[in-house]
Amino acid sequence: MDSAQQAEMTNQKFEAEPAPGPSAPAAAPPGEPAETPEAVRRRQFYARPRAEALCGLGEDVDEYLELMESLRADLQPAAGYEALLVEQMGETIWEMRRAQRRREGLALRRIQTSMLAERMRTAVAADKAIQNREPFERLRVALERRGGGGPTAEEIAAFVASRKDDTSPDMREFIRLLESLKKPLEEPARKAALRQARAQLHDLREPYEQIAWTAGRRLEKVDSPENLAALGAPDGEAAAQIHKTEDLCLRRLWRLTNTLAKVRDGGLKKKNSRQSL
Numbered sequence: 001m002d003s004a005q006q007a008e009m010t011n012q013k014f015e016a017e018p019a020p021g022p023s024a025p026a027a028a029p030p031g032e033p034a035e036t037p038e039a040v041r042r043r044q045f046y047a048r049p050r051a052e053a054l055c056g057l058g059e060d061v062d063e064y065l066e067l068m069e070s071l072r073a074d075l076q077p078a079a080g081y082e083a084l085l086v087e088q089m090g091e092t093i094w095e096m097r098r099a100q101r102r103r104e105g106l107a108l109r110r111i112q113t114s115m116l117a118e119r120m121r122t123a124v125a126a127d128k129a130i131q132n133r134e135p136f137e138r139l140r141v142a143l144e145r146r147g148g149g150g151p152t153a154e155e156i157a158a159f160v161a162s163r164k165d166d167t168s169p170d171m172r173e174f175i176r177l178l179e180s181l182k183k184p185l186e187e188p189a190r191k192a193a194l195r196q197a198r199a200q201l202h203d204l205r206e207p208y209e210q211i212a213w214t215a216g217r218r219l220e221k222v223d224s225p226e227n228l229a230a231l232g233a234p235d236g237e238a239a240a241q242i243h244k245t246e247d248l249c250l251r252r253l254w255r256l257t258n259t260l261a262k263v264r265d266g267g268l269k270k271k272n273s274r275q276s277l
Contacts, residue, residue: 038069057098064094075260081268085260089253096249103242107232114231119222126215133212135162136205143198150194153182174200 035043042065045051054061068090077086139159142151151159156178163171177197185193221227234242 038072041065041068059098067094077260082260082263085256085263089256089260092249092253092256096246096253099242099245099249103234103239106238106242107234111228111231115222118227118231119219122215122219122222126212126219129208129212129215133205133208135159136201136208140198140201140205143194143201149190150181150197151178156182170200170204174204 045065046061051061054064068087071086071090071093072083075082075086075089077083135158139151139155142155145151159178160175163175174197177193177200181190181193181197
C-alpha cells in the first residue's frame with residue numbers, strides 16, 4: 001500500500017468517527033433519558049481545576065453553577081460571542097458576591113476580636129458597681145426592718161468598715177448618726193433617729209444606684225445590634241480594597257451588559273455603506 005492510499009484511508013476513518021466536542025452529551029444507557037446541556041456543563045465543570053479552586057476558597061460550586069445556569073436561562077445567549085459575554089457577566093457577579101463574603105468575614109472577625117474584651121470590661125465595671133452598692137442595700141433592709149429596732153451593732157460596724165475611705169462630710173455625719181443607734185435610746189428618740197437615717201441613706205445611696213444601673217445597661221448593650229454594627233464597621237486598607245473591587249465589578253458588569261445589548265442590535269454586523277448615506 002502506497003502512502004497516498006494510506007492517507008486516504010486515514011481521512012476516511014476520521015470522517016467516519018466524529019470527534020466528541022467539549023459539550024457532547026455522554027451516551028445514555030438504554031431506557032434512560034440523555035443528559036441535558038446543563039447537566040453536561042456541570043459534569044465537565046466538576047472535572048476542571050476551577051471547581052477545585054472554588055472548593056479551596058470555601059465557595060459553593062453548586063451555587064456558582066446555579067448562577068451561571070440562571071443567567072443563561074434568563075438571557076438565552078446565542079452560541080459564540082453572546083455566550084462568552086454572559087459567562088463573563090456571571091463571573092463578575094460571582095466576584096461581587098465574593099467581595100461581599102470578604103466584607104462580612106472581616107466584620108465578623110472584628111466583632112469576635114473586640115466582643116470578648118468589651119464584654120469582659122463592661123462586666124467587670126458592672127460587678128464593681130454592684131459591689132459598691134451592696135452595703136447600702138443591706139443597710140437599707142436593716143433600717144426598714146420592723147419590730148427589731150433597726151440595724152444591729154454588727155450591721156452598723158460592717159457598713160462603717162465598707163465606707164472607711166469615704167471622708168465626705170455627709171458620710172461622716174451619717175456614720176455618727178448610725179453610731180448613735182448603738183446606744184440605748186428612748187422609743188421616740190430611736191424612731192426619730194431611724195427616720196433620719198433612712199432619709200440620709202436614700203440620698204447617699206442614689207449615686208451608687210445610678211452607677212450600677214448605667215453599668216448594667218452598658219453590659220446589655222454589648223450584644224445589641226447597634227454595638228455589633230459599630231464593632232463590625234469597615235475600616236482599614238482591606239475594607240477600602242473590597243469597596244474598590246465592588247466598584248470595578250459594577251462598572252465591568254455595566255459594560256458587559258451594554259455590549260450584549262449592542263451585539264443583539266447588530267452592532268457586530270457590517271453596515272451597508274449605501275444605506276448609511
